[in-house]
Amino acid sequence: MKDYFVSISSKYDDLRGKEILPPLCNTLERLTNKDSKVLDVACGTGLFLIPIATKFDLELFGSDLSLGMLKTAYKKTGNNNHKVRFLGADVHNLPFPDKYFDVLISTNAIHHFDLVKSLKECARVLKKGGSYVVFSRFREQNDRSFWGKNFPNFAVKENRLYDREEFVDAAEKIEELDLDNINELRFEKQATEEEILAEATNKKYSTFELYTEEEFKESLNSFKNWLKGRKNIHFTSEIGEVIFKRI
Numbered sequence: 001m002k003d004y005f006v007s008i009s010s011k012y013d014d015l016r017g018k019e020i021l022p023p024l025c026n027t028l029e030r031l032t033n034k035d036s037k038v039l040d041v042a043c044g045t046g047l048f049l050i051p052i053a054t055k056f057d058l059e060l061f062g063s064d065l066s067l068g069m070l071k072t073a074y075k076k077t078g079n080n081n082h083k084v085r086f087l088g089a090d091v092h093n094l095p096f097p098d099k100y101f102d103v104l105i106s107t108n109a110i111h112h113f114d115l116v117k118s119l120k121e122c123a124r125v126l127k128k129g130g131s132y133v134v135f136s137r138f139r140e141q142n143d144r145s146f147w148g149k150n151f152p153n154f155a156v157k158e159n160r161l162y163d164r165e166e167f168v169d170a171a172e173k174i175e176e177l178d179l180d181n182i183n184e185l186r187f188e189k190q191a192t193e194e195e196i197l198a199e200a201t202n203k204k205y206s207t208f209e210l211y212t213e214e215e216f217k218e219s220l221n222s223f224k225n226w227l228k229g230r231k232n233i234h235f236t237s238e239i240g241e242v243i244f245k246r247i
């Protein structure tokens with residue numbers, strides 16, 4: 001999967017939707033003040049962290065396991081943005097002292113982590129009363145998504161996503177964290193046949209890396225046949241917002 005993020009890093013931003021930025025900003029507005037220290041764990045190319053840096057006056061950090069993704073993030077800041085400090089780090093072993101941050105965020109990434117282990121580590125670096133804000137597609141949302149319904153085997157291959165209940169159970173296992181809120185967000189979207197095809201052929205999601213080369217080729221061919229002639233495609237995109245509170 002490491003190689004996938006190196007290969008996708010330069011085209012990642014063009015392929016991914018940014019609709020969660022407004023709700024993420026609303027949550028940050030509620031949970032932060034001008035003195036807050038915020039870390040985006042698995043910030044990738046800074047798709048959300050960089051717009052946050054332009055909108056909020058916060059002390060911002062972005063960490064990620066993939067140096068390829070971080071390089072793209074750093075380039076986007078023009079190499080002179082002092083507002084965000086990027087660093088290579090595994091979420092399961094964050095190079096920060098205990099109780100360092102007021103807020104942690106993580107978007108579209110937690111399915112790459114060991115849920116309980118990463119939550120424990122995130123709880124460690126959070127101040128008491130701080131929050132960990134997670135945006136992640138729940139497994140059940142993925143199953144009924146445009147890709148889950150229409151791209152052959154997409155829902156079966158994507159075996160990493162957590163369902164709503166797993167977040168509830170994980171919070172119960174971790175003494176230092178309470179589940180503060182779970183929200184399900186829906187966005188109405190539309191795309192052309194060409195845009196959808198480009199997303200599939202460029203492997204917009206890491207899920208496509210879970211196919212063998214042969215399986216992917218076969219699935220892509222039958223998806224192309226299904227897609228042919230569909231001009232404007234309307235669909236609903238869903239995601240979960242889970243907020244943990246450090247107690």
Ligand SMILES: C[S@@+](CC[C@H](N)C(=O)[O-])C[C@H]1O[C@@H](n2cnc3c(N)ncnc32)[C@H](O)[C@@H]1O
Pocket residue numbers: 005016041042043044045046047048063064065066069089090091092106107108109112113
């Ligand atoms: C789909 S991208 C999401 C990036 C960004 N948060 C966004 O919403 O655009 C998933 C990111 O998780 C990172 N990642 C995967 N496992 C990780 C780990 N154990 N620690 C830190 N980052 C990790 C990958 O390198 C990748 O950049």
